[in-house]
Amino acid sequence: MLEETGTNVSISTVKRVLYRHNLKCRSARKKPLLQNRHKKARIRFVTAQGDKDRTFWRNVLWSDETKI
Numbered sequence: 001m002l003e004e005t006g007t008n009v010s011i012s013t014v015k016r017v018l019y020r021h022n023l024k025c026r027s028a029r030k031k032p033l034l035q036n037r038h039k040k041a042r043i044r045f046v047t048a049q050g051d052k053d054r055t056f057w058r059n060v061l062w063s064d065e066t067k068i
Helices: 011-020 036-048 054-058
Strands: none
């Protein structure tokens, strides 16, 4: 902030003001990489679904389960 406004502000002041406005700091959770058992389970799932035709897949609702 010093460079932009010419005002020197401490980190604790910034955190306190953000907290007053109900803005909390969070670190992103690191997701583990897929393990071999997860990869094998995906392959089994795809193989089991191999006999489905295009009309089946047109009726599937895909969702992104990413949590932020």
